[in-house]
Amino acid sequence: MSTTPESDIGSGIDFQHEQDSAEFTELRKTHRSFVFPMAVIFLLWYFAYVLLADYAHEFMSIKVWGNFNMGLLLGLLQFVSTFGITAAYVSYSNRKIDPKATAIRTRLEAQEGE
């Protein structure tokens, strides 16, 4: 039973050979070298914020502008960083990941068609 969407493309491919190929190793490295550090960064930043909100009430109550305080500022910065990381990831994928993935996919699917 095929577990992949609809088509059976790939039944004739030597995936182990492909997995060890330099081209695929490069793709994996490109993907992981972005998503892993980024995941660590945003989780650390999120939990730093959570701990501040939980244990540093006085710091979070410092007024920044009018009634607008440090807690609201840092909270809104969580929104900004989430939007920023999203945009950075999209741009990185379009430039670095997608071309490599498409090249391998096109080659394998052509190979299969032969």
Next chain:
Amino acid sequence: MNILTSSVLAAAAESTKVGNPWVNIGIFGLFVGITLIVVLKASKNNKTAADYYAGGRSFTGTQNGTAIAGDYLSAASFLGIVGAIAINGYDGFLYSIGFLVAWLVALLLVAELLRNTGKFTMADVLSFRLRQRPVRIAAAISTLAVCVFYLLAQMAGAGALVSLLLGIDGKLGQSLVIVVVGALMIMYVLIGGMKGTTWVQIIKACLLIAGAFVMTIMVLAQFGFNFSALLGAAVESAGTPDILNPGMQYGKSETSKIDFISLALALVLGTAGLPHVLMRFYTVPTAKEARKSVVWAIWLIGGFYLFTLVLGYGAGALIGADKIKAAPGGVNSAAPLLAFELGGPLLLGLISAVAFATILAVVAGLTITAAASFAHDVYASVIAKGKSTPEKEMKVARRTVIVIGIFAIVGGIGAQGQNVAFLVALAFAVAASANLPTILYSLFWKKFTTQGAVWSMVGGLASAIILIVFSPVMSGLPTSMIVGADFSIFPLSNPGIVSIPLAFFLGWLGSVLDKNTEDPIKSAEMEVRSLTGIGAEKAVDH
């Protein structure tokens, strides 16, 4: 609630009897009518299993992203967060941040890889390179568990909402409304499948976000578009500057502070393990569209939570915490009361209908996820051992929809008056404990084995539920589900801080202790497929 507040409540119910129930019912009826027409149109092309479960993979990233926002912004987030900010101030805002940041886990680590390796359900991915039967059964159980908790929360919320919006106070009236909601939802899902459900989500998301946006502008206009002035008015109304600072809800004791960390952990790791969110990634043709969906969802959800910040403080400033707490529906009534204050019965009717539509749409999304999981993972793969036909599988799926629908109606009537936020937080904690560790391990860790997957899923699910049973939300406090009894040995109301690390640990331990090794060819295939999208990308041509 004690006797004092309930007498205040009765008195206030008179003074806060707002809006005209017939306006609310009329607007809601209009929504049901329009969505039914859309669902009927969408259902014309429901032929294959891919049509029924995955909307024929025909949705664009933007459409699916809007539908994801529709699925995610449940009544609990709209009514619950606005109410929480109005009453607990800053601590309500902390929920929004957890709910939003969580999407980065889905975006960076899960969405695209999942789209490339699966077909219809979460279990497709988890069982790809492991042994089918045990992994599928475990994944189906945790899928059903998360869906059931989420479903009960929505149905209980529907009952509470109705008491305020339609002026139906009695238990019988509320139960009747739950039956109507359940029956409508069964109809949507039976007729429309994933395609119809997705359109309902899209329409609802647009209405909800537009409604929140209009209200936000109206609130800000009252304060000359000066956010600081709005905050000042909220402080004045609350009588304490603490409403702007963290700690009103979670700063009470050391235990509540740890409880907050536990909640934060469950929120940020739960989203990427919610089966009904994961299933949405299969409705788009390619991984690139899956990425676009998440990006679009992040913008919509982020924008919406910014609106709720304004609405929450706006409700605090313009209506006041005491009046909100005293209104029928309690905390959940902050948003509808604010709508009435800003735009009279018509705006109240619109916002109420939107909130109601929200419940309907989320319930439909949950039901189709649970039905797909049962038919595809339990029936087709385990009971029929892969020898079932797609027609038979869909028949089973449709029957499951009816069973789950009836269960949701009965459970919803039973869960009336329960704490909605608790049920939703429990669903997130269960998803983060039972599903996410296995998803991440199977996508990124070569040495992960079947035993690791089963230990992690079963251990995560069981520990989360057992800890909840022995927590203060079940017993020991006046606000507990079972009043009068006390078997709360576990001090925290959210189990995440224990059950999530435990599930990660069990996944590792089960794998290193496993004497069986998994098929290296399957493992290689999964990795190559997940990153390149080979095979999966072609689906669009079919």
